[in-house]
Amino acid sequence: MSILVVGSVAFDNIASPSGSVENILGGAATYFALAASYFADVRVVAVVGDDFNSDHELVLKRRSIDTRGIERAPGKTFRWGGHYTDNLNEAKTDFTELNVFEQFQPKIPKAYHDTKFLFLANIHPSLQSAVRQEMDAVRFTGGDTMNYWINNTPGELAGMLKLVNVLLINDTETKMIAHEPNLPRAAQKVLAMGPQALVIKHGEYGATIFFREGAFGIGHHPFRAPTLPIDEVRDPTGAGDSFAGGFMGYIASQEGLNREVLKRALFYGGVMGSFAVERFGTERLQSLTREEIDERFQVFRELTHLE
Amino acid sequence: MSILVVGSVAFDNIASPSGSVENILGGAATYFALAASYFADVRVVAVVGDDFNSDHELVLKRRSIDTRGIERAPGKTFRWGGHYTDNLNEAKTDFTELNVFEQFQPKIPKAYHDTKFLFLANIHPSLQSAVRQEMDAVRFTGGDTMNYWINNTPGELAGMLKLVNVLLINDTETKMIAHEPNLPRAAQKVLAMGPQALVIKHGEYGATIFFREGAFGIGHHPFRAPTLPIDEVRDPTGAGDSFAGGFMGYIASQEGLNREVLKRALFYGGVMGSFAVERFGTERLQSLTREEIDERFQVFRELTHLE
Numbered sequence: 198m199s200i201l202v203v204g205s206v207a208f209d210n211i212a213s214p215s216g217s218v219e220n221i222l223g224g225a226a227t228y229f230a231l232a233a234s235y236f237a238d239v240r241v242v243a244v245v246g247d248d249f250n251s252d253h254e255l256v257l258k259r260r261s262i263d264t265r266g267i268e269r270a271p272g273k274t275f276r277w278g279g280h281y282t283d284n285l286n287e288a289k290t291d292f293t294e295l296n297v298f299e300q301f302q303p304k305i306p307k308a309y310h311d312t313k314f315l316f317l318a319n320i321h322p323s324l325q326s327a328v329r330q331e332m333d334a335v336r337f338t339g340g341d342t343m344n345y346w347i348n349n350t351p352g353e354l355a356g357m358l359k360l361v362n363v364l365l366i367n368d369t370e371t372k373m374i375a376h377e378p379n380l381p382r383a384a385q386k387v388l389a390m391g392p393q394a395l396v397i398k399h400g401e402y403g404a405t406i407f408f409r410e411g412a413f414g415i416g417h418h419p420f421r422a423p424t425l426p427i428d429e430v431r432d433p434t435g436a437g438d439s440f441a442g443g444f445m446g447y448i449a450s451q452e453g454l455n456r457e458v459l460k461r462a463l464f465y466g467g468v469m470g471s472f473a474v475e476r477f478g479t480e481r482l483q484s485l486t487r488e489e490i491d492e493r494f495q496v497f498r499e500l501t502h503l504e
Numbered sequence: 505m506s507i508l509v510v511g512s513v514a515f516d517n518i519a520s521p522s523g524s525v526e527n528i529l530g531g532a533a534t535y536f537a538l539a540a541s542y543f544a545d546v547r548v549v550a551v552v553g554d555d556f557n558s559d560h561e562l563v564l565k566r567r568s569i570d571t572r573g574i575e576r577a578p579g580k581t582f583r584w585g586g587h588y589t590d591n592l593n594e595a596k597t598d599f600t601e602l603n604v605f606e607q608f609q610p611k612i613p614k615a616y617h618d619t620k621f622l623f624l625a626n627i628h629p630s631l632q633s634a635v636r637q638e639m640d641a642v643r644f645t646g647g648d649t650m651n652y653w654i655n656n657t658p659g660e661l662a663g664m665l666k667l668v669n670v671l672l673i674n675d676t677e678t679k680m681i682a683h684e685p686n687l688p689r690a691a692q693k694v695l696a697m698g699p700q701a702l703v704i705k706h707g708e709y710g711a712t713i714f715f716r717e718g719a720f721g722i723g724h725h726p727f728r729a730p731t732l733p734i735d736e737v738r739d740p741t742g743a744g745d746s747f748a749g750g751f752m753g754y755i756a757s758q759e760g761l762n763r764e765v766l767k768r769a770l771f772y773g774g775v776m777g778s779f780a781v782e783r784f785g786t787e788r789l790q791s792l793t794r795e796e797i798d799e800r801f802q803v804f805r806e807l808t809h810l811e
Contacts, residue, residue, distance in 0.1 A: 214685075283685035378521075378590035380708065381733040401687065402709035405733060421730045421808050426688040426712060457811055464810065501728055501808045503771065504764050 199238045199263075199311070200449040202229045202442075203303050203328050204318025204341075206243040206267065210278035210292075211477060213285065215431040221478040222253050224275065225318035225341070228435035231482040232442025232469040233316075234260040235490055237449035240309050242266035242328070246274040246297045256483060265306050270297040285430050285474075286400045303328050310334060314449040316441060319343050322350055322357035329360040337454060339363045339445045340392075341437075347373045358391035363459075365396040365441050381407070384419070394459060396444065396466070398437055401426070406463050414456035422463040423501050425471045425493065432477040436470040439482060443469030468493045506545045506570075506618070507756040509536045509749075510610050510635050511625025511648075513550040513574065517585035517599075518784060520592065522738040528785040529560050531582065532625035532648070535742035538789040539749025539776040540623075541567040542797055544756035547616050549573035549635070553581040553604045563790060572613050577604040592737050592781075593707045610635050617641060621756040623748060626650050629657055629664035636667040644761060646670045646752045647699075648744070654680045665698035670713075670766075672703040672748050688714070691726070701766060703751065703773070705744055708733070713770050721763035729770040730808050732778045732800065739784040743777040746789060750776030775800045 207224035211217060226243045233239045240263040245253075249269070257264050275298035278291035303324055315332055317325040317340040329338055340361035346354050347370060354374070358364065364387065368380060374390070375383035380397070384407040387395050393412035398404045403423040410417060444466035451458045468490055475481045514531035518524060533550045540546045547570040552560075556576070564571050582605035585598035610631055622639055624632040624647040636645055647668035653661050654677060661681070665671065671694065675687060681697070682690035687704070691714040694702050700719035705711045710730040717724060751773035758765045775797055782788045 285686075379592075379735065379737065381735045384733075385735075399709055402706055403728075418803060418807060419733055420806075421710075423728045423808075426691075426726055428686065428688045428692075430686065460810055496725060498810065499727075500725060501730075503767055503805065503809070 198313055198449040199240055200233055200314035200316065200445055201240040201242065201266070201309055201312040201332070202226045202233070202316045202318055203242040203325070204229065204320055205275055205298055206245050206249070207275040207277050207298070208248070209276070209434060209478065211432055211434050212280035213432050214281070214283065215429070216477065218477045222256055223277070223435060223478055225435075225438040227257070227479060228438035228473065228482065229316060229318060229442040229445075230257060230262045231260055231479050232439040232473070233446030233449070234262050235485060235487055236443070236446030236465070237314070239263065239446070240266055240312060242303045242305055242309070244268045244270050244297050244301045246270060246272045249274050256479065260483070266304070266309060268304055270300075272297045274298075279434070281433060285433050288434065305331055313337065314445060315339070316445045317341065317357070317361065318438065318441075322346050322353040325357045326353070326360055337362050337448060339365055339441060341365050341441060342370065344370060344373060355390060358387070361392050363394040363396060364392045365398065365437070365444065367398045367400070367437070371395070371397050381419075396463065398440055403467055404440065404463055406459060408456065413454065413459055416456070420456070420460045420463060422460070422467050423497055424467045425496060425500065427471060427474060430474045433474050435479065436473050439473035440466040440470035443467075464494055464497050465490070467497060505620055505756040506547055507540055507621035507623065507752055508547040508549065508573070508616055508619040508639070509533045509540070509623045509625055510549040510632070511536065511627055512582055512605055513552050513556070514582040514584050514605070515555070516583070516741060516785065518739055518741050519587035520739050521588070521590065522736070523784065525784045529563055530584070530742060530785055532742075532745040534564070534786060535745035535780065535789065536623060536625060536749040536752075537564060537569050538567055538786050539746040539780070540753030540756070541569055542792060542794055543750070543753030543772070544621070546570065546753070547573055547619060549610045549612055549616070551575045551577050551604050551608045553577060553579045556581050563786065567790070573611070573616060575611055577607075579604045581605075586741070588740060592740050595741065612638055620644070621752060622646070623752045624648065624664070624668065625745065625748070629653050629660040632664045633660070633667055644669050644755060646672055646748060648672050648748060649677065651677060651680060662697060665694070668699050670701040670703060671699045672705065672744070672751065674705045674707070674744070678702070678704050688726075703770065705747055710774055711747065711770055713766060715763065720761065720766060723763070727763075727767045727770060729767070729774050730804055731774045732803060732807065734778060734781060737781045740781050742786065743780050746780035747773040747777035750774070771801055771804050772797070774804060
């Protein structure tokens with residue numbers, strides 16, 4: 198099945214205790230697309246500038262990612278610089294240059310209109326909603342957001358929450374949206390705002406999926422998947438988007454959609470996030486095999502399953 | 505099998521967003537003993553003052569806990585006051601009055617010398633080592649410590665680490681002991697200092713057990729157990745000691761000692777910690793049934809296990 202991601206493509210400068218890199222290909226849509234490409238056919242809607250060349254495009258094309266939806270605009274591509282100190286869970290932003298991304302108006306190619314699975318990466322919630330409303334064939338939508346939209350466009354965000362089947366955010370974002378410090382209670386409040394399921398990413402501690410009563414099956418219990426404790430986290434950038442790519446990509450690869458599929462998807466999300474952080478930027482995501490992915494899936498299972 | 509805990513008995517004043525209580529029975533040994541009492545025969549070595557009366561003792565005796573090792577000293581029992589704000593993971597200490605605990609010299613009753621399982625709760629590491637060395641019949645020892653001893657008595661702590669089979673501490677303590685910000689690497693460094701296994705408690709995210717190569721079986725992967733996301737955390741005090749009680753109590757209840765037992769013990773630790781936080785102080789731990797415990801164990805399994 199095809200899955201479409203709408204979001205940012207960027208060039209990043211990243212420094213961590215393991216080293217530093219400059220002008221490497223990044224952005225939420227890039228990490229998502231590469232991670233999802235091991236499970237499904239991926240389409241991308243994004244905007245880039247004159248500095249995005251054929252070598253950059255080749256990174257996506259080598260993974261058979263459909264790049265027809267990447268618009269070329271005059272000017273420079275979105276640039277982000279950040280660094281990590283010993284606390285690898287938190288990026289410190291050095292600079293953000295929105296460039297062509299500032300005026301991003303997602304344009305969905307006609308050829309993409311039969312897409313069944315959609316991921317709305319972190320952009321203005323009004324743009325996310327507009328994309329979802331334009332895509333009639335979509336039957337499952339995932340979405341992301343960030344503190345900026347939670348604080349500055351709560352109304353637009355509430356509109357977007359009514360249009361997504363699953364929201365993927367972190368602990369802090371969940372508590373911010375719900376205005377509630379207790380995580381399980383905050384999760385219930387977010388679910389009451391629209392999504393059928395909520396994936397809360399806990400960084401190095403894995404992720405939990407909460408379900409609305411009756412959504413995708415019965416029962417009221419959440420489900421938790423781990424991440425692998427990694428000795429050498431070189432660059433956490435893109436871990437959340439890679440998680441989303443593995444999660445949504447696995448869902449798009451399955452015939453049915455039920456809780457067991459969503460639980461396995463949560464494991465695959467953790468697997469792809471764990472690979473992403475092993476190298477700077479998207480390096481590790483460019484050269485995986487499905488065998489390596491399934492091998493790590495088994496490790497994750499052994500890491501958590503009793504006999 | 506019998507298990508002996510050596511540690512503090514205290515009276516606590518606790519305030520949290522859910523309410524407040526004063527002068528309630530607490531202390532690491534109390535939480536540990538109550539949690540472990542659902543799995544094994546529990547013995548306690550501790551010191552209390554004149555204010556510890558028969559009603560307090562009855563809390564332990566009702567759970568068939570052997571209190572012969574609780575020494576009565578002239579003066580007042582150890583008192584601690586603390587409060588929690590919205591961040592329930594972190595207690596703010598309001599006061600600490602060591603009282604009779606300041607001169608605590610653990611005295612092991614003769615009748616306890618056949619004990620096979622030992623838990624050294626958080627006291628001076630030299631006292632922990634002395635107790636372990638006095639107990640010839642012990643075949644499995646668990647230990648706890650805290651930032652105070654890590655910073656002020658690193659030599660004595662290093663001695664204690666050589667005498668315990670498993671150390672149970674949290675993320676921050678692990679990184680402090682190892683002088684290493686990466687958790688898996690820090691875990692390996694702590695294991696190299698002595699213990700065969702290291703349980704790192706992650707608060708609301710569960711716990712991970714790391715094994716020394718070859719200890720308790722083969723393989724180099726850690727194992728992670730969840731906690732139940734709890735809607736109403738009333739009082740986190742004693743969660744870690746209750747975790748230790750469930751973990752060590754389950755181990756003491758088993759014939760053999762291998763990785764599968766330790767993994768299940770990690771689940772039972774999480775189960776007992778999750779019960780402890782539902783009510784103030786030890787209230788919930790006083791009135792459980794083994795059926796409720798095993799029911800929650802099943803919930804924990806469903807929370808993490810794929811079909």
